[in-house]
Amino acid sequence: MGKFFAILLIIITLVSVYPIVTHMWWMPEVVSAHGPAVDHQLDETMIGSGVLFITSQFVLAGFIWAFGNHKGKIKNWPGGHKPVVAFGIILVGLEILSLSFVGSKVWASMYITKPDPNALHVDVQAEQFAFFFRYAGPDGVFGSIHPDKINDGSGNYFGLDPENDVAARDDIVVGTLTIPVDTPILLTLHSKDMIHNFYVPELRIQQDIVPGIEIPLHFTATKTGKWEIVCTQLCGLGHYSMKAYLQVMSKPEYDDWLKQQSGD
Amino acid sequence: MRTKFFILLAVFGLASSAMLVTAARPAGGTITGKVTFTGTPPKMKPIDMSKEPYCQKLHNPPIKTQDVEAGPGDTLEDSVVFISAGDQGSSSASTPVRYDQKGCQYIPHIAVMMVDQPLQIYNNDPNAHNIHPLPKVNAEWNKSQPPGAPPIDTKWDKPEFISVKCNIHPWMHGYFVVLKTSHYGLTGADGTFTIKDVPPGKYTLTAWQEHMGTQTQEVTVSGGAATANFTFKAMPY
Numbered sequence: 001m002g003k004f005f006a007i008l009l010i011i012i013t014l015v016s017v018y019p020i021v022t023h024m025w026w027m028p029e030v031v032s033a034h035g036p037a038v039d040h041q042l043d044e045t046m047i048g049s050g051v052l053f054i055t056s057q058f059v060l061a062g063f064i065w066a067f068g069n070h071k072g073k074i075k076n077w078p079g080g081h082k083p084v085v086a087f088g089i090i091l092v093g094l095e096i097l098s099l100s101f102v103g104s105k106v107w108a109s110m111y112i113t114k115p116d117p118n119a120l121h122v123d124v125q126a127e128q129f130a131f132f133f134r135y136a137g138p139d140g141v142f143g144s145i146h147p148d149k150i151n152d153g154s155g156n157y158f159g160l161d162p163e164n165d166v167a168a169r170d171d172i173v174v175g176t177l178t179i180p181v182d183t184p185i186l187l188t189l190h191s192k193d194m195i196h197n198f199y200v201p202e203l204r205i206q207q208d209i210v211p212g213i214e215i216p217l218h219f220t221a222t223k224t225g226k227w228e229i230v231c232t233q234l235c236g237l238g239h240y241s242m243k244a245y246l247q248v249m250s251k252p253e254y255d256d257w258l259k260q261q262s263g264d
Numbered sequence: 265m266r267t268k269f270f271i272l273l274a275v276f277g278l279a280s281s282a283m284l285v286t287a288a289r290p291a292g293g294t295i296t297g298k299v300t301f302t303g304t305p306p307k308m309k310p311i312d313m314s315k316e317p318y319c320q321k322l323h324n325p326p327i328k329t330q331d332v333e334a335g336p337g338d339t340l341e342d343s344v345v346f347i348s349a350g351d352q353g354s355s356s357a358s359t360p361v362r363y364d365q366k367g368c369q370y371i372p373h374i375a376v377m378m379v380d381q382p383l384q385i386y387n388n389d390p391n392a393h394n395i396h397p398l399p400k401v402n403a404e405w406n407k408s409q410p411p412g413a414p415p416i417d418t419k420w421d422k423p424e425f426i427s428v429k430c431n432i433h434p435w436m437h438g439y440f441v442v443l444k445t446s447h448y449g450l451t452g453a454d455g456t457f458t459i460k461d462v463p464p465g466k467y468t469l470t471a472w473q474e475h476m477g478t479q480t481q482e483v484t485v486s487g488g489a490a491t492a493n494f495t496f497k498a499m500p501y
Contacts (some may be wrong), residue, residue: 130315152434154329154331154437163499176314237432238392
């Protein structure tokens with residue numbers, strides 16, 4: 001019986017590893033400049049944890065094979081169990097620390113590293129159950145935000161005060177994040193009501209949006225096309241429908257689009 | 265016997281004269297008028313419905329916000345004009361008012377009804393809505409309506425201007441205007457309104473527009489037609 005379970009364990013281990021090694025259920029295509037680094041990091045994590053996983057499963061199977069039918073009292077590990085447990089904890093701890101250390105570089109490239117000074121700044125407002133995106137308009141200056149002025153019915157999702165704030169008058173607010181390709185983009189994420197999430201798998205970006213905190217992040221899209229932006233924090237009854245689209249255009253197309261929006 | 269006959273005659277006579285007086289009362293008059301504005305109204309913004317592709321496809325080019333529905337000649341659509349003081353001869357209303365959620369939009373934008381008049385709310389879209397009226401005097405509620413759900417049957421028991429929103433689609437916006445009187449009119453695309461069957465008398469007439477507020481004026485109805493025009497001052501912001 002012991003040998004049977006040992007073989008079963010080996011089979012389960014190999015079957016679990018196969019889809020990961022062959023990238024059978026991998027992430028969708030990458031469309032951001034930092035995306036390949038995230039994928040590389042994911043690969044390193046999978047290799048690191050995979051080696052440990054396979055080793056531990058094979059050792060376990062070896063013990064089951066050798067001692068599975070042992071009826072008597074199992075002997076203690078030579079030297080006691082403490083050194084083995086301590087070795088295991090240190091090994092796994094070191095692995096996690098080194099993965100965090102190596103991975104922090106790509107993470108920092110989105111959050112800590114300063115964005116390109118010429119980055120296109122887009123303001124993001126998340127609310128139950130939609131995303132809205134704001135551009136500074138022809139004057140290049142964002143109007144200030146006044147939460148008491150928010151009025152969804154009038155299309156004032158950000159709480160602008162065009163009556164008293166000249167900079168707010170030409171701000172462009174749309175429901176699709178439209179950006180030019182190969183251009184650094186700086187997003188500032190806001191939430192009107194509760195925690196939401198900005199997730200675009202193709203950009204390899206997933207960031208919580210917390211009310212009361214302005215969260216900046218920057219990236220560069222490397223391919224034109226249309227992808228979904230979804231909320232991945234359960235935010236209420238309409239959470240399932242909380243999505244928007246990311247539209248990446250060529251530079252001339254984007255300029256035309258912007259001109260058209262400013263004319264409205 | 266003779267006394268009894270005279271009493272009967274007197275009662276009959278009184279009843280007949282009362283009937284005559286009622287019949288002789290002049291027929292209800294009509295108040296008509298136009299609601300306009302001076303100045304520059306705010307620009308209405310196109311509504312981006314891209315999160316709900318079904319609704320987005322229905323509106324090409326996109327519909328605009330409806331806070332101020334200005335027409336040619338600076339007229340104002342969807343303004344409610346009603347008798348706010350001195351009302352008489354108002355009837356109750358039992359015909360249900362229909363309010364539709366269609367193409368991720370409230371139709372009509374402004375639904376006028378009387379206190380206790382039945383209100384039926386339909387969802388005609390293949391997606392869910394969650395209608396949320398925001399009253400301050402009446403009781404507040406919100407109800408989900410998945411596609412194909414039966415209409416919501418409700419009514420309001422106090423007069424109020426109630427802003428309505430959808431908890432799923434932030435851009436959806438409308439009003440329930442609940443009035444004590446049956447003497448009201450809603451301006452059409454040309455800014456005109458008609459209030460029928462108004463008994464002769466002196467009234468205070470109020471015009472309400474969701475963005476511009478209210479205006480009142482006195483009007484005297486003496487059987488025929490009376491006119492009352494309102495002009496709001498529009499500000500660009």
